[in-house]
Amino acid sequence: MAIVQSGILALGTSSHAYLEFDRRPGTDDAALVAAVAELAATVKTTGATGLVVGLRPELWAAVVPEEAPVVHGYDEAVVGPDGFTMPATQHDVGIWLTGGGRSIVFDATTHAVSTLAPVAALADETVAWSHHHDRDLTGFEDGTENPPAAEAVRVVAVPDGRPGAGGSVLLLQKWVHDSAQWDALDRGTQEDVIGRTKPDSVELDPKPEDAHAARTDQDTYGHVFRRNTAWGDTSAHGTMFVGFCAEQGPLAAMLDAMAGKDGPRDALTRYTRALTGAYYVVPPADALAGLAPAAG
Numbered sequence: 401m402a403i404v405q406s407g408i409l410a411l412g413t414s415s416h417a418y419l420e421f422d423r424r425p426g427t428d429d430a431a432l433v434a435a436v437a438e439l440a441a442t443v444k445t446t447g448a449t450g451l452v453v454g455l456r457p458e459l460w461a462a463v464v465p466e467e468a469p470v471v472h473g474y475d476e477a478v479v480g481p482d483g484f485t486m487p488a489t490q491h492d493v494g495i496w497l498t499g500g501g502r503s504i505v506f507d508a509t510t511h512a513v514s515t516l517a518p519v520a521a522l523a524d525e526t527v528a529w530s531h532h533h534d535r536d537l538t539g540f541e542d543g544t545e546n547p548p549a550a551e552a553v554r555v556v557a558v559p560d561g562r563p564g565a566g567g568s569v570l571l572l573q574k575w576v577h578d579s580a581q582w583d584a585l586d587r588g589t590q591e592d593v594i595g596r597t598k599p600d601s602v603e604l605d606p607k608p609e610d611a612h613a614a615r616t617d618q619d620t621y622g623h624v625f626r627r628n629t630a631w632g633d634t635s636a637h638g639t640m641f642v643g644f645c646a647e648q649g650p651l652a653a654m655l656d657a658m659a660g661k662d663g664p665r666d667a668l669t670r671y672t673r674a675l676t677g678a679y680y681v682v683p684p685a686d687a688l689a690g691l692a693p694a695a696g
């Protein structure tokens with residue numbers, strides 16, 4: 401049975417870092433994937449270090465053509481009918497490191513950067529944290545409608561018998577909030593934007609058509625598992641959207657819906673905007689381990 405990368409489901413850590421890498425010229429697909437597999441094999445679990453490694457979908461498909469799920473990179477911006485744009489910033493490798501504190505994550509981050517240095521250059525790095533455990537910087541609880549832990553594995557992992565079984569699709573998208581505008585809204589207006597109450601995250605009934613929870617309604621678009629965190633400082637901050645799914649369709653459909661392609665544009669996008677966007681295949685842990693040089 402294929403084994404899903406455990407970091408996707410490892411809850412409760414407070415400190416996070418997201419690293420995205422571009423391959424160095426002259427590095428072939430196999431060498432890049434082998435280096436990533438070696439990294440995955442050498443990150444220690446002491447200090448509650450969690451690790452999720454993702455690869456540009458076409459890169460994983462080139463190395464294991466029989467075993468890759470059908471996924472494409474985030475190669476074109478998502479543009480809504482009014483011009484609202486979520487940019488495409490696809491890289492070759494995406495890594496999420498998490499731990500019980502900043503020091504642990506810092507050490508794991510420098511280990512990752514130096515392990516991959518011969519084959520890949522760091523293109524983007526975001527340091528993040530779990531804000532009051534499960535709050536977004538808008539002040540709202542984020543993750544209320546996530547599946548319970550016991551079901552999450554079915555939501556994130558490609559099922560047995562399909563190409564890429566045990567793998568997952570990750571959408572990694574960094575958003576920056578316009579906090580001055582957001583904070584100027586009264587609580588009722590903010591709740592209409594999200595579609596839930598602020599203190600206790602109760603779903604509004606009815607909720608506005610353009611509420612975020614309406615534009616990403618999982619009964620319409622399919623179920624995903626979100627592991628979002630907060631990033632930034634007082635001058636620039638927002639949400640690191642970290643969404644996993646067994647297939648790409650639901651994630652892509654939600655982005656289209658938020659941009660207003662099949663209805664009103666998501667009200668939340670008037671107060672936050674995407675700075676980055678990339679899809680990664682998160683290979684099954686056992687498949688990746690089999691490609692580490694020591695395993696060969």
Ligand code: HEM
Pocket residue numbers: 536538540541542543544545546571573575594596601612613614616617618619624638639641643651654655672
């Ligand atoms: C700045 C960016 C974002 C923020 C601050 C944000 C915040 C929130 C909040 C506060 C909720 C309500 C509570 C909950 O159920 O978790 C929510 C729901 C949700 N969001 Fe987001 N979100 C963002 C971006 C996205 C993106 C990019 C996607 C998908 C690609 C997405 C997918 C969802 C889904 C699926 C739900 C649950 C909808 C349901 O009720 O079925 N969100 N989000």
